Amino acid sequence: MRSKHGNLMLNFVLTLFVYFRNRSSGKVSLGGRINSRIRHDALERIIGEGDRNCIWELRMNTNAFANLCELLQVQGGLCEDGQVSLPEQVATFLIILAHHKKNRNLQVRFCRSGETVSKYFNKVLKAIIRMQNLLFAKASPVEEDCIDPTWRKFKVNLNGLCM
Template sequence: MRSKHEDLMLFFVLTLFVYFRDRISGQLSLGGRMNSRIRRETLEHIVSEGDRNCIWELRMNTNVFANLCELLEVQGGLNEDGHVNLPEQVVTFLIILAHHKKNRSLQVRFCRSSETVSKYFNKVLKAVIRIQSILFAKATPVEEDCLDPTWRRSKVELI
């Protein structure tokens, strides 16, 4: 008859065996599968469940988000490298900008390390900078003869 202590040790050894076996074979361990599911569900909650969540989280609807992802991929050179997919990269970037979130809050939300969040934020930022001429409108000065009351200037005479 085994004691509770022996049962606990046996459970611990079996857990280690399963963990290292999965590591060596290249399969995801239970934690990796769990984190992957959490990431997927978080991304689906933001993007795939309709415009309401997408607008609330990213300040744009799903169609605009999809267009932005395509533009960043085609024109900006942003790509997936097997670790973080393109929509997740763009979502983390937009949440940081739209809500002034810290790296730590996104680490918890997407089950990523601080290094990963920072790395992909910088990748997306560089892609946005590459396509800034497409994304950002160029300012034009208001002309002197403008009739719009919003932009009407009052001329002040200096004595």
Template sequence: MDDHRVLTLFYIWRMYINILAMSGATLILVNDFLKRNQERAPLENSHIRDIARGSVIDRIIKSSDNNCIWELRMCRNTFSRLCELLKVQGGLIEDGKLMIEEQVAIFLNILAHHKKNRDIQVTYYRSGETISRYFHNVLFSVLRLHELLLAKPEPVPQDCTDERWKYFKNCLGALDGTYIPVTVSVADSARYRTRKGHLRCFGLLKKRWAILRSPSFYPIKTQNRVILACSLLHNFIRTCMSFDPEEHTPLAGDAIPIGEDANNVIGVVELSNQWTQWRDELATQMFVEWHANRNRA
């Protein structure tokens, strides 16, 4: 083989080596680029979610009182005061993940519209576990305000002479006949029944908080705490808001659950003999006195 041919083969081989080296370097660069972008993508997605979450909160509590009242059942000023009260006296804290405003908004949104966990996940871009955890955090913070917000009724005194109330000595007052459906286990059902198989509460509470209009499938202890929390928040709202639009809006018909879970909702039970006897004796006494007063007149 002559020298010219050897030299030619040498140059071809060196070019081939260079091409392989360049290809390897290119692959390394491409791989490094893809790796950096893969690492950056979660950060970018997280940033997008943060922007979306902020947009949701701003739309509810910063855009107008109408939005805030519709979503959370209170005006913006009342919402701000509630957040401060829960922080100072309710022990609610920011842990670096959710601001107090977002925690409280999620909680109120669930109470106001009886939204399920999965619905709140979509609205607030949070995981189901996060929503559940902060719901209970805010719930317990609200309950810590019971000494401040719970109304303390005075019983009808023994010496009452008011014709409307004198028959109801030691009673705390009359309820309006509205009930809150709850879902309990079969073993516990008897403890939570009234004459119509429900827990009683004022109708305005049900107008304000949709979670009270239909059975909730939280554990029974949580259901009881939710009812109390709704009452405390109701008192807070009426104290802070000079005009309460809920008092002037109609109440939609109660929702009835459909499906297997509906079988666990407490139904009607028999009247107790003790209650029936007391009621009949009181009615008889009231009628006798009314009839005697009418004859004297």
């Protein structure tokens, strides 16, 4: 009876030893492969099943999303570093902005830590800021002789307001 418990305990200890040794040596464990599959499936549900889900989740179609990813990579300097793919970085950024999602929601959805979600959100944001001249339209003032009736409502005489 005692030897059965001893063998069971020995097997348990050996299993833990092999698991942690593989984990520390950089090999992908079973948990890493499962999480990777979950991440891939989550991204595939957003951009791989057609424009309907992509527009719903990211507020743009798959073609616009692919163009944005390429633009951020080429012009904005955004890159993959082996941890998170470029489409996943951009998708998490857009989901946070489009749906006012919290970091915690994306941790669960993509099986990432809060630190990872925050880090890559900031990386995409910095890439977009670097490209602001290309992405954002420059505002132009309304001309004095504008005939559009909507702008006449906003004309203010500052002489009457000053003291």
